Amino acid sequence: MSFDRLIEKIIEMKNPTVVGLDPKLEYVPEYIRSRHIQETGETLLSASRAVLDFNKAIIDEIHDIVPAIKPQSAYYEMYGYYGVQTLAETISYAKSKGMFVITDGKRNDIGATMEAYTNAHLGEVTVGETVIEPFSADALTVNGYLGTDGIEPLLKVCREKDKGIYVLVKTSNKSSGELQDRKLDDGTPIYALMGDMCEKWGADTVGKYGYSAVGAVVGATYPEMLTELRQRLPHTMFLVPGYGAQGGGAEGLKGGFDANGLGAIVNSSRAVMCAYKKEGCDEKDFAKSARREVIRMRDDITQYINLK
Amino acid sequence: MSFDRLIEKIIEMKNPTVVGLDPKLEYVPEYIRSRHIQETGETLLSASRAVLDFNKAIIDEIHDIVPAIKPQSAYYEMYGYYGVQTLAETISYAKSKGMFVITDGKRNDIGATMEAYTNAHLGEVTVGETVIEPFSADALTVNGYLGTDGIEPLLKVCREKDKGIYVLVKTSNKSSGELQDRKLDDGTPIYALMGDMCEKWGADTVGKYGYSAVGAVVGATYPEMLTELRQRLPHTMFLVPGYGAQGGGAEGLKGGFDANGLGAIVNSSRAVMCAYKKEGCDEKDFAKSARREVIRMRDDITQYINLK
Numbered sequence: 001m002s003f004d005r006l007i008e009k010i011i012e013m014k015n016p017t018v019v020g021l022d023p024k025l026e027y028v029p030e031y032i033r034s035r036h037i038q039e040t041g042e043t044l045l046s047a048s049r050a051v052l053d054f055n056k057a058i059i060d061e062i063h064d065i066v067p068a069i070k071p072q073s074a075y076y077e078m079y080g081y082y083g084v085q086t087l088a089e090t091i092s093y094a095k096s097k098g099m100f101v102i103t104d105g106k107r108n109d110i111g112a113t114m115e116a117y118t119n120a121h122l123g124e125v126t127v128g129e130t131v132i133e134p135f136s137a138d139a140l141t142v143n144g145y146l147g148t149d150g151i152e153p154l155l156k157v158c159r160e161k162d163k164g165i166y167v168l169v170k171t172s173n174k175s176s177g178e179l180q181d182r183k184l185d186d187g188t189p190i191y192a193l194m195g196d197m198c199e200k201w202g203a204d205t206v207g208k209y210g211y212s213a214v215g216a217v218v219g220a221t222y223p224e225m226l227t228e229l230r231q232r233l234p235h236t237m238f239l240v241p242g243y244g245a246q247g248g249g250a251e252g253l254k255g256g257f258d259a260n261g262l263g264a265i266v267n268s269s270r271a272v273m274c275a276y277k278k279e280g281c282d283e284k285d286f287a288k289s290a291r292r293e294v295i296r297m298r299d300d301i302t303q304y305i306n307l308k
Numbered sequence: 309m310s311f312d313r314l315i316e317k318i319i320e321m322k323n324p325t326v327v328g329l330d331p332k333l334e335y336v337p338e339y340i341r342s343r344h345i346q347e348t349g350e351t352l353l354s355a356s357r358a359v360l361d362f363n364k365a366i367i368d369e370i371h372d373i374v375p376a377i378k379p380q381s382a383y384y385e386m387y388g389y390y391g392v393q394t395l396a397e398t399i400s401y402a403k404s405k406g407m408f409v410i411t412d413g414k415r416n417d418i419g420a421t422m423e424a425y426t427n428a429h430l431g432e433v434t435v436g437e438t439v440i441e442p443f444s445a446d447a448l449t450v451n452g453y454l455g456t457d458g459i460e461p462l463l464k465v466c467r468e469k470d471k472g473i474y475v476l477v478k479t480s481n482k483s484s485g486e487l488q489d490r491k492l493d494d495g496t497p498i499y500a501l502m503g504d505m506c507e508k509w510g511a512d513t514v515g516k517y518g519y520s521a522v523g524a525v526v527g528a529t530y531p532e533m534l535t536e537l538r539q540r541l542p543h544t545m546f547l548v549p550g551y552g553a554q555g556g557g558a559e560g561l562k563g564g565f566d567a568n569g570l571g572a573i574v575n576s577s578r579a580v581m582c583a584y585k586k587e588g589c590d591e592k593d594f595a596k597s598a599r600r601e602v603i604r605m606r607d608d609i610t611q612y613i614n615l616k
Contacts, residue, residue, distance in 0.1 A: 022421065025435065033436075042436035074417060074424035078433055080442035081393040088389055108414050108451055109382055110481040113330065116382035125386055127333065128341075128350035134388035143416055145453050145476055147483035168453055173418040175455035179501065185491045190498070193490065
């Protein structure tokens, strides 16, 4: 019904970060890949199983430090339906360890089709008389280009099943301004209009920390817009990509948080998954190395904010 | 490298339409559903297998009339990874029957992640030394909110593997105007800016019929914009949803086509899949009923255009 569940985990762990599990096969240590290739050949199945082992080992090492994971759907679709099975099993494993799961799918459509995406990723479907939750993430990233028709089916499930969404507002990439920074005839930039729509869509789901079930994706690479949007969108929690690998520094994130150090969760993907490569440690130490990186990241970010 | 392959099929069949395979379980005749429930229970597996049987029977009856199918990813994700397996097998079956396949996924992301979506749906991945095409559709619908960074990885594969994309420009839903119709400070509506970006992205992939590998989604429900955009975007082929069930009539589509009756392909989903319900025929006759509907649709649309 809001992001209260996630915010409570953030407060408890004193850690407003999320680990993006975007596992390209080349990030997975060789010894895991070759074990699965021996078992099931050079197939999408062996790739998917290797990724699942990799994810689980990282989850085991970070779930007591980090409140949430964000698997990016593209990296699972890339290994076909076995990859999508690994997505489902990664979500389920992280939840069994108490983590909050944000599926990064940037899904978008209208009416019955958006309902299907919602039921797939956050809700449930019925076969005969049996009710099944296909993926059952806690939150989903979505794209609002289609307007309210594309968001309403999500809001219904957010209310009924205590789920949340993050709508793309100002993305972290270089060309995000081509459309998002263009100004409307009344002077409002498109990203701000999209942000205003998030406030409107979330209005009746505001929880006890002041944030609704409708969050916004705002990139770490544009610190001034992060600050501007934090003020403009007081009830909209931010999911912030672009820290680390994409060049956004910790101090620049400050403006995305409120006076209590809440209102944003910062993502890091590659720096965590590939920490063992950067450290140059034994590849069998990859999960411990990921743990060291999430601690470093937590401390790097929390030094600038007032999270009690 | 362009939409030439699709356009040639359209000319050969004298039919600029595509059938959307968006199979909710309730569209599948009861006798198919119950057969699979008997075999594998009330599970996502039985639902997915029922959908696959339904799709194949429809493809068998329409592949000599209709050049393309457009499976909507949401309706497969809804049945979990087994559903996604049915998506892969539906694509493969339609291609084996000579059909052109447009996966309707409205995918969007940046850089390496957009590359992963591209490799998943249009391209290939490598496991060990083995190259595999996970889904291998001919075209993919995408959302351009993130700008050029989100499109470039697609263009590379469009060139190398003769694939195409359709970018959301003006969608068929009621609230599409909330963002898409807003005017920029220079007076351009956002949908026209997005259309102009399609022309730019496709510029070096224009094929022998004058259309590039970058198409646009423009809804049948806004005939005046269809006409306006046809003139504004001479190298951009349109994928037109909203005919039939959503209220767009055949005469209103005229403006989306060029003087040769090319430049657009019109989608119908529910009216084809559920033709047997509307006809009131025996449910075992569903595929023949779908065939009657695609013939009716073809004749309804081609009466207004000059396709030779």
